Amino acid sequence: LKVIDEEGRELPPGSKGEMVGRSPTMMSGYKNQPDKTRDMEWRDADGNLWFKMGDIGIVDEDGFVQIVGRAKDMIISGGFNIYPKDLEEILMQQPGVADAAVVGMPSERWGETPVGFVVAAPDHALELDQLLATVNAELGKTQRLSALHPIDELPRSHIGKILKTDLRAMLAETAG
Structure with missing residues (x-):
């Protein structure tokens, strides 16, 4: 496994980028x-064929792998790469949040902007404006969420994976 940047250049160990792999299997x-x-x-530089895996990850000096997201889910806002998992982890740390997901929404100004969906824990009412302010205070300036939407349940596949395409479609419907 190796990690490459957006231009296809190999990155050093410990760097975050798109994962590529090769194996007889x-x-x-x-x-x-x-x-x-x-x-x-x-x-690679020697002409060996590798395959992009669609995952964003980090391979450390010992070869251990940490997957941090999917390349297709990465949000590019104002030229900065935003990894939804980073924002989702902060949302999940907030009191009263049972589940959360972040997707990119088209933005005329930034190209894309991150938007969050949150599921309230049982017997909790979420104050979305306060939650948005709290989360954005913990994020870097380029990562801040532009909006939060309450949702009863995140759409999931039969294996439990969040269907971010469905969330993007919901955003498109409300925008249109």
């Missing part, structure tokens, strides 16, 4: 989809 591409296969290919 990895898939060799998408069946009957050569364009999609080419999009996931990456070659």
Whole structure:
């Protein structure tokens, strides 16, 4: 496993970026989809073929891996990369928050802006304006949430993964 930046340059150990891997047991591409296969290919300085995994992660000097998110979920706001997991962890630390997710919403000014969805814990009423102010006070200037939306339950796949595409669709409906 290695980590690369947005321009496809290999990053040193401990850096956060898109993960690429190679192994005799990895898939060799998408069946009957050569364009999609080419999009996931990456070659190192020696010309060896690696495959982009779609994960954002860190590989340390000892080879240990920490996955911090999905490349498709990364929010680019004002030229800065924002990792939703970082914001979700802060939301989940707040009293009365049972579940949370962050997605990018189109922004004319910034390209994208982070928007949060929160599920209140049983018998808790969330004061969204106060929660937003509290969370944003803990975040860096470029990471701040532009809005918080209450939701009864986050949409999940059959294996429990949050369906961020559904959350983006909900935002698009309310914006349109």
